[in-house]
Amino acid sequence: MALRTWWRRWRIRLLFFLSIFGPGLITATVDNDAGGIATYSLAGAIYGFDLLWTLIPITVLLIVTMEMSARLGAVTGQGLADLLRERFGVKATFWLLVLVFLANFGTVLSEFSGIASAIDICANTLGFGGSLWWLKYLLIPLITYGLYKIVTEYDYAKIEKVFLVSIFFYLAYPISAWMAGPDWGAAVKALFVPVLRFEAGYIFTMIAVIGTTITPWMQFYLQSTFIEKGITLKYWRTARWDVILGCMTTDIISFFMIVACAVTLCFRPGAPPVQTIDEIGKALAPLAGSYAGLLFALGLFNASVFGAAILPLSTSFAICEGMGWERGMNKTYEEAPFFYGIFIALLVLGAGLVLLPGVDFLYLMVMRASQFAQGLILPPFLYYLVKLGDDRQLLGDHANGPWLSRFSWVCVAVLTVLDLVLLGATVVEILG
Amino acid sequence: MQSAEKKYFLADLVGAPVIDPAGAVIGRVVDFTFLVGGKYPKINQAVLQLAGEADQRLVPRERFQTFGPATFALSSSPTDLPWLSSAPDQYLARSIWDKQIIDTSDVRVVRVNDLQIAEVRGEWFLIAVDVGLQGLLRRLGFDRWVCPLMERLHWPVRHEVIAWDLIQSFPTGMSPLKLAVPSNKVQDMHPADLADILEDLSVHEGVSLIQTLDDETAAETLAEADPETQVQIIASLPSHEASDILEEMEPDEAVDILQDLDDQKAAEILSHMEPSEASDVRELLKHAENTAGGLMSTGYATIYEEFTVADAFKHLRLVAIDLEIIYYLYVVDHQDRLKGVVSIRNLLVADPAAPVTSIMNRDLIFVAPEAPQEEVATLIARYNLLALPVLGLAGDLLGVVTVDDVMDLLLENMPRMWKRRALTS
Known part of the structure; x- marks a missing residue:
């Protein structure tokens, strides 16, 4: 009885705590989805601390871009795709959305790969091994159907907070990193001292790290949440801090994830390179011992389902917004065929493709490659975003200041150069 | 516009080659300007981008020999044409393409994919807005192969145009698209x-x-x-x-x-x-939101005890226009205390000279302002009332809750099956 009242009291406190989470923190948490976990883990496992220095510029860029789209939403009250269409016309919007669609489709695949991997790891860790290979064939269709039902029939915004449990999972990484006893001095030094390597693999991973942190779909998603929650200029000061804190949280998590993986998975003499997703889970071994796999699977599962709930919907919404098609859950299938069509196609294709027989070994690759694709489409996307942010006619006094504008353009240029260098390096490697 | 001689889409006209009197291609069409005033906006100038020039030029309609998607033939040399200034002209492509408008016939918000232009007796008018997939494909340059392909697959691409006089523009944050339309169509729509x-x-x-x-x-x-x-x-x-x-x-x-x-x-x-x-x-x-006090309205008529039926009618005629409830008149004394209720029906059948006190209902059903809304709903349902007075401690009339104000609550409390029947019938 006492326990029950205790729980009731704590539940109220917990719900209150969760209710003050703003769109910024939620969006930033989605950022560490299946692809994020895979990309950061591999960055640590393959290159140790070498990529840590990218986190600071990435955080700055993340804050700049997220703040920009949040500001666009608060000032204009219009979605990002709406603004793109009105400002740059149908052609630019269409091709940009094609890119966003392709990259997002990859990311949906990566979310389902994450779900499938999590189920496989669970089955393996629990000792059933190969005899439970069919489990995902049962669970994934059920999960897909459940996601469809939740998103179409319930108030998603209320359920969304449930997924924030993943924040607690991410706490496992700092603890695990601490217990593994890394050289913290070296880690902090690596955070500030850039390491440049001109090899395709390194640049590929770097672009994937950038692409998993700063993604167009998050900008679309954040801006639409701002509009949906009616956040206007009046609440802008608070909302801006929420966005900035969210961005910082996501990259602090990334830092510990890379460190934990670097210490536990990297540089072991004679050890083969990390090949499969369950090996990444071993980064949690210092904390959870033999339960590391299970803990990892639970975290991965939660993060992937969270992503799979948001991505197909926000992708479909952005496309329909840009193309001027009817959209939204308050419309029927007849009224909004494109909206439901794209949404359902992404869900079904995502779930279906990862269940093809014999594709298990591709899961980890899909997770990382999709983030790389997000990184590739970033320069054209940011080009248009910064142009909108600079637009005085649109934003008035809330347009980018001269320094912010200059900085943003430098970022766009640097990212473009990175993409081109990678393309060049790949060509050289293929030829040489 | 039944007498239209030719119809074109703006996407087909923009980009068309401009030909000088000597027959050489000297540039491309970029946009058009239009005049509002009549039922349909009239196109009066084209915006040209001539080869080798940094700025664009404006050319009036009269200086074209031919005017169509294949060629725009100028009747004289373009060197004296005015440069495009930033004058507040209305442009077809720049100000209407890709903007949101309200389709007043289908009651929805749509985006302008393309515009339809018709030639009527030598003049060019903007006659319709293309909001369909075909317009979108045309803008993207895909219509030439996608449309015939879909036709062959027996799944033709829908053609959706809305006549210009059925649409209403509204200014959004981005594009102060303020077209002076002859009448405010939105005003005529049902609230x-x-x-x-x-x-x-x-x-x-x-x-x-x-x-x-x-x-x-x-x-x-x-x-x-x-x-x-x-x-x-x-x-x-x-x-x-x-x-x-x-x-x-x-x-x-x-x-x-x-x-x-x-x-x-x-x-x-x-x-x-x-x-x-x-x-x-x-x-x-x-008063708190979910109590009788929070629900009540002050849009009712009161009459005094000394009124006759004729006085009551006279008073009602004066105030009826502002009232929410006209079925009941509330009879009060000079301290505003409620003494009785007269319905319109009572008044209609009574002798005009009779005092209202002789016909009023003295068995009052009322609530206190603190009464929860559920209680209000129950009373209204039980006594089949259209309105229920709310009285203060001294019996003074504070307001009236009407049946509409508790309708949602009444529906909620109905048994499920019954409610569905009530809502669908």
Whole structure:
């Protein structure tokens, strides 16, 4: 009885705590989805601390871009795709959305790969091994159907907070990193001292790290949440801090994830390179011992389902917004065929493709490659975003200041150069 | 425009080659300007980009020999044509393409994919807006192969154009698209339809839409919208405009909105209201939202005990226009204490010279302002009332709750099956 009242009291406190989470923190948490976990883990496992220095510029860029789209939403009250269409016309919007669609489709695949991997790891860790290979064939269709039902029939915004449990999972990484006893001095030094390597693999991973942190779909998603929650200029000061804190949280998590993986998975003499997703889970071994796999699977599962709930919907919404098609859950299938069509196609294709027989070994690759694709489409996307942010006619006094504008353009240029260098390096490697 | 000789789409005209009198291609068409005034906007100039020039030029309609998607042949050398200035002209492509408009016939918000232009007796007019997939494909340059392909697959691409006189533009944050349309079509739409559109728009767009309406229509539209939209729109309007609209609403509806606003904004709006209207609203605001006091309205008629039936009618004629409830007249003494109720039916069948006290109903059913809304609903349902008076401690009449105000609650409490039948029949 006492326990029950205790729980009731704590539940109220917990719900209150969760209710003050703003769109910024939620969006930033989605950022560490299946692809994020895979990309950061591999960055640590393959290159140790070498990529840590990218986190600071990435955080700055993340804050700049997220703040920009949040500001666009608060000032204009219009979605990002709406603004793109009105400002740059149908052609630019269409091709940009094609890119966003392709990259997002990859990311949906990566979310389902994450779900499938999590189920496989669970089955393996629990000792059933190969005899439970069919489990995902049962669970994934059920999960897909459940996601469809939740998103179409319930108030998603209320359920969304449930997924924030993943924040607690991410706490496992700092603890695990601490217990593994890394050289913290070296880690902090690596955070500030850039390491440049001109090899395709390194640049590929770097672009994937950038692409998993700063993604167009998050900008679309954040801006639409701002509009949906009616956040206007009046609440802008608070909302801006929420966005900035969210961005910082996501990259602090990334830092510990890379460190934990670097210490536990990297540089072991004679050890083969990390090949499969369950090996990444071993980064949690210092904390959870033999339960590391299970803990990892639970975290991965939660993060992937969270992503799979948001991505197909926000992708479909952005496309329909840009193309001027009817959209939204308050419309029927007849009224909004494109909206439901794209949404359902992404869900079904995502779930279906990862269940093809014999594709298990591709899961980890899909997770990382999709983030790389997000990184590739970033320069054209940011080009248009910064142009909108600079637009005085649109934003008035809330347009980018001269320094912010200059900085943003430098970022766009640097990212473009990175993409081109990678393309060049790949060509050289293929030829040489 | 039945007598149209030729019809074109803007996407086919933009980019067409411009040919000088010597027959050489010297540039491309970029855009057109138009004049508003008649039923359909008239196209009066083309914007040209001539090869090797940094700026664009304007050419009046009269200086074209031919005017069509294949060629624009100039009748004279272009060197004396004026440069495009930043004058506030109305452009077809720049100001209308890709903008949002309201389709007043289908009651929805759509995006302009393309524009249809017709030639009538040598003049060019903008006649329709293409909002369909075909227009989208045309803009992307895909229509030439996608449309025939889909045709062959027996799944033709839908062609959706809306006549210009059925659309209404509204200014959004980005594009102050203010076309001087001859009549305000949105004004003629049913407030319930307008409320549907309002719910589909973002707050900013909704505010612009509300601002294009007169106060009365705006109030009716807002009253039909869901509570969330109501509050967002009123909160985003300048206080004096918000108060003008709330004044037009029934006081109890206005109070519902004011209660959900933050206190500062609510006080600002109240301070802009007319004193009499504001005092009614202030009175209602004192009561909690889900009680009889929070639901009640002040839009009813009171008459004094010494009135005759004829006096009652005379009084009713004077005030009826502002009333929410006209089925009942409330008989009060000079301290505003409720003495009885007369229905319109009672009055109609009574002798005009008879005192109202002789026909009024003295068995009063009433509630206190603190009574929960469930109690109000139960009483209204049990006694089949259209309205229920709310009395203060001294028996003074504070307001009246009508059956509409508790309709939602009544429906909620109905058994499920019954409710479905009631709603579908």
